[in-house]
Amino acid sequence: MNGAESLVRTLVASGVDTCFANPGTSEMHFVAALDRVAGMRCVLGLFEGVVSGAADGYARMTDKPAATLLHLGPGLGNALANLHNARKANTPVVNIVGDHATHHRRYDAPLTSDVEGVARPMSSWVKTSMDARSVARDGAEAVAASLAGAGGVATLILPADTAWNESDGPAAPVPVAARPKVSDDALREAVSALRSGEPTLILVGGRAQRARTMELASRIAETCGARVLGPTSNARIERGAGRPRLDRIFYVVGRALEQLSDIRRVVLVGTLEPVAFFAYPGKPSLVLPPECQVHAFAKPEDDILDALERLADAVGATATSPLIQPLSRPDLPSGAITPETIGAVVGALLPENAIVVDESINAGRGVYPATIGAPAHDWLQLTGGSIGIGLPLATGAAVACPDRPVVALQADGSGMYTLQALWTQARENLNVTTIIFSNRAYASLETELHNVGATNPGRTALDMLDLSRPDLDWVKLAEGMGVEAARADTVEKLIDLFGQSVKRPGPFLIEVPC
């Protein structure tokens, strides 16, 4: 058995059953081994940003890593932007990156580069296998590393000869340490904050945004008179009817400052202290009031469920009912296409158990509030601000959950970064309905240009934010990659197309001029 096969067998034994791949010559032995090993599904992406974003979406839905298969430094480079998002989401990902054979690395061949250097900024664990007999063990360590702490990106670099040379066979899975319990001191501090009588916020992020943990947070908040909010950017929120409602800290700094102005205590659960997305001239980086005390109760890597159970118990909230969102859909709208009417269509028609992937940036701002009372669903967001995650994330979520409808809310500008994901959706016949918010602009930048103080922009500046001339035709782009698509110029057409698409299998794209 060669090194590549020993690695594939080890990954499968360690619970990795899906590999998103964009392989090259150095990865051919890994690819060939897939036919000799049962239990690994391999999904091709036509660009590495699709691969890494899909791995993120897969793991957000399964809580276990997918593997990626990438080709040397440049292939990993193309994956970096979405690995950045995965890192900020604390998503476990195992990158397998081929490199030149160990004896070839000393030469300046065209594809030679510092692969570890490319990996490091977006990885919590990086290792290069030095021979075929180490590959299996290194692979098992990579899986464990991706699951360590709060979850992270582990990158294993595989020189080609470690793949083709003879190995000692697969390695046993490496055990992952249990998530640490929060200390009794932290618990006492949180109780004291909640009983301080001061306006208190429970900020729930990461793993605390699952239905069960949010119910506990809601019980605690109801008992102690506290508020509950989530951060601006979130990996996965379980929400909708039958679950607690979770509002988020506003993206716009001025609005966030106002939203949090009365807060004097914050209990952090599964997240860190909130900071502004960007700095602006004359505005603070921290959005909490300066006089607010911050209590880091449960860190992202802690056992969040245990922490909240103990906190609920300590404040006597166990018997308190959580605030549960009733089923409440908006009426089907009519009239012009606006962020509000698009939101109403999605809110009225979103199927039960859907997965919503939101990279709609400005244009989709009507959808989150309009789906508060929709049937229970998951909400996945851009976490690291690196646009171009939406279509890949939806792809990976659909691979992870083949029986659930996936709805991708996609801004046109960010969609263009990784539009190749549509091809994978077609090839794998994934149940993804994509709504393209086609405003033909980097609309968020029009606001940001003003926010940073660059006033009275001229033609050249405005051209850099303008995606018209020529207009993108997303129907043709989707069809060019084998995905059926149509344009919804009216709300009625959107109702018709969206209502049909979420009920039928396979991908569909709806371009909505807005």
Added chain:
Amino acid sequence: MNGAESLVRTLVASGVDTCFANPGTSEMHFVAALDRVAGMRCVLGLFEGVVSGAADGYARMTDKPAATLLHLGPGLGNALANLHNARKANTPVVNIVGDHATHHRRYDAPLTSDVEGVARPMSSWVKTSMDARSVARDGAEAVAASLAGAGGVATLILPADTAWNESDGPAAPVPVAARPKVSDDALREAVSALRSGEPTLILVGGRAQRARTMELASRIAETCGARVLGPTSNARIERGAGRPRLDRIFYVVGRALEQLSDIRRVVLVGTLEPVAFFAYPGKPSLVLPPECQVHAFAKPEDDILDALERLADAVGATATSPLIQPLSRPDLPSGAITPETIGAVVGALLPENAIVVDESINAGRGVYPATIGAPAHDWLQLTGGSIGIGLPLATGAAVACPDRPVVALQADGSGMYTLQALWTQARENLNVTTIIFSNRAYASLETELHNVGATNPGRTALDMLDLSRPDLDWVKLAEGMGVEAARADTVEKLIDLFGQSVKRPGPFLIEVPC
């Protein structure tokens, strides 16, 4: 004047007149400054790989750097693959990368990452400006750094507050040291090799591939009975009728070994010792015979023209005529579409002074030989093996040379990495005719799978090399980005479409099933 404006003015004063941009919030002041400063053309790309590849194409044609404008670590990450190619081509590029304001960098905001860490693997020079008064000087240094040595990638990181705070105004250009002359010792060694009586190869790469330097190399070779070849991957070859013919070292290791088997001396001019693109089990990394002596006569960063003039003089070649390729076009073909008939169409119809960008990988192998005697043209290639450069490179070359027709020979698989470049071609109305070699496969990998010894591949492995299911429709993809396109199912149709397109302004794409 704020820091951003001081930088733009400095870049213009330093000779940088073109900026390929994909900006975000942190870059808004730079963008706004463009309207206040004359002399900088700003070209928008919808993905950063387009931006970096276009900057490479621009500089290959002008011998001076373009700027790129990129958004924090992830934006730079998306640019890395084509920066890798630029680095291997010794192309000068000046990256301007926005980062969070200095006071915001200490927080773990969503877009925070180690930007310098992302830059380093593909840059020869990296610096972060620490305040607005340093930005102009740092920008002038970045331009000089990109032109230092053989040319390279300089990355200047610009925290947002260095852009918006008050500066001291623009900085003067930083002088670039002249290219060093080769030593008299190196000259004597080369003369001795050429007069050794042993079979000698003059390997010309980089700046030695211009018509004038190749004429000198040809004179020297004719005088001394030596051969002339180029490396496998080349940044820019001036070739065609009226110029010396340049054959290249074969990509396939077995063929390269055979091609070079009789060589006992190699005189390197503007390039390093040739190595195999990849390592393969049981095959050598070095393609020259072990008994061959290598003479590093002129390094890539040396004054190549001076070196060849002195060498020609020293061996008495000044009066020798170079071997000049006469005008010789193939006849217009008929029959089935094959690599050979596609090559004949391009060879028969390539207009004078064209720029050919070749990322056709396997499928376009017929074009290089068929254009040997076409009217004088430039030939630009993938230099670093990082696929996805073709469409951006053609875009940048067309921006650099608006009066020259550009022909992009593009494999379908590699074209998909950076297809967004087509939109920029449409927006800027660039004279680019793209031929998509639509074989619906990573065809090169089918060969490579065999070459690395992964025999008898199964369905899963073959699926990873297969781009059908669904078929890509490049006509729709192009039209979706505003580029006119058509499919050529017959040689006659290809003749018609290609012949028309190269004569008219603006972009056009021809999908050729092959």
